[in-house]
Amino acid sequence: MLTAQNHLQFIIEVAVLVQMGVVILLNIIPFTLSMVLFLSLILTMFLAGLFSVDSILLFIPYVSHQEFTHPFGPLAVFAWVTLSASASLLSEVEIKSTSITALAIILFGVIAIAGGLMHRSFLILWFLGWFIGYFIMSKSFRRSVKITPKRIFTGFGAVIGGFAVLEILSKVLNASVLSPLLRLSRIGEYAIPSIKMVIKNTTLWGHVQGSCYWAADCLGGSDGYISLPMNLIKTFTLPFPLFFGVLVVKKDVIDYMLPGIFGFAFxxxxxxxxxxxxxxxxxxxSGFYVLRQYRSKRRVGSRKFLGREALLIGALTAFISQTLIGLFIFNRTVNGAAMLIYILLSAMVMAHLVSTKRSLG
Known part of the structure; x- marks a missing residue:
């Protein structure tokens, strides 16, 4: 790896390495449907347990929680949608998958509750991932998709109901950390000044030098507001500006309060x-293109790409969901450790393009 000179170069270098690694992995390992089903089930159960333990720690005094939903929320979407797609593909080849489908529904509820208790933004990501995954699978498996006003109302009702339950719990348990209204009030208080600061100082390739927290030491771009995990940067002893310790709150003016488009632009x-x-x-x-190739092969009787098709449906769904939430609602969904997951999901989609051309060539 060439020594990166700033955060942006480091992100690009890591993305290239991850992409190469995933391409090699996808072409070496024969991802059969049974293997993908097993791995996605294990990963979904693991994340459900991880989120559950983390949410329980919220209510235990003097014990810190880790907020795993931020970095691993999109990974949970990937795992669950891949599991659901695998079960649907079993049905497509006339193998009963009733028990797997039932287990997937249970895991969906567990992750929704545990993740929602930890972060309200996760509920939006989770239900959006479910909707996108449902839509993609419906198209892939020739199911009729009728987006009726009733279904739209039901979807919004589920999200609003989840927020209402959290607000009630915050009052009953006297736990302000659960309150969605508190989160919204903070955004209302801090978001407007942050937006004004970003718009005023953003340039073509960064921001006005001196406009960021580092003042005279401001680089005018790649100043650490958008970065890979600090531990990874420290591992390579890279001399980049980092917001750590008490300085994390200085990063929050962009990372916590604004959509990702403002953070990346700044x-x-x-x-x-x-x-x-x-x-x-x-x-x-590219993802939808390859998905059409897999679907066409399956419909003429080929079972060679069933596992890959399930993987692609999961990765594409999670990537789209993380993109929409991270770039247009909550920057932290694509920043820090979550950026590693974002890079991985991107690589898992693009790797199919290479493997498909090679397989069909």
């Missing part, structure tokens, strides 16, 4: 933001 400029959006379009378009 740290990497409008050019960097456009490049990211362009890459997102490429990943999504």
């Amino acid at each position: 740290d990497f400029g409008y050019g960097g933001l456009l490049a990211l959006l362009g890459w997102c379009v490429i990943v999504m378009s």
Whole structure:
């Protein structure tokens, strides 16, 4: 790896290495449907347990929780949708999957409750992932999709109901950390000043030098508002500006209060933001293209790509969900440790493009 000179270069280098690794992995390991089903089930159960333990720690005095839903929320979407897609593919080849489907429903509820208790934004990510996954699977498996006003109302009702339950629990248990209204009030208080600061100081490739927290030491771009995990950066002893310890709250003016489009624009400029959006379009378009190839092969009787198809449905769903939430609602969903998951999901989608061309070539 060439020594990165700033956060952006380091992100690009890690993304390239992860992409190469996933391409090699996908071409070496024969991901059969049974293997994908087993691995996705294990991963979903593990994340359900992890989120549950973390949410329980919220109510235990003097014990800290880890907030695993931020970095691993999109991974949970990937695991659960892959599990559901695997069960549906079993049905497509006339293998009963009733018990697996029932287990998937139970795990869906467990993750929704545990993750929702930890972070309200996770509920939005989770239900959005369910909706996108349901839509993609419906198209892939020739199911009729009728988006009726009743279904839209039911979906919104489920999300609003979840928020209402959390607000009631916050009052009953005197736990303000559970309150969605408190979160919204904080956004209302701090978001507008943050947006004004970003818009005023953002340039084509970064921001006005001196406008970030580091003042005279501000680099004018790649100042650490958008970065990979601090532990990873410290492992390579890279001399980048880092928000750690008490300085984390200084990063929150962008990371916690704004959608990702503002964070990426401020740290990497409008050019960097456009490049990211362009890459997102490429990943999504490539994913749907390969998915059509897998579907066409399956419908003529080939079972060679069933496992890969389930993997792609899960990765594509999670990538789209994380993109929408991270870039347009909550920056932290695509920042820090969550960025590693974002890079991994992107690589898992694009790797199918290479493996498919090789297999069909």
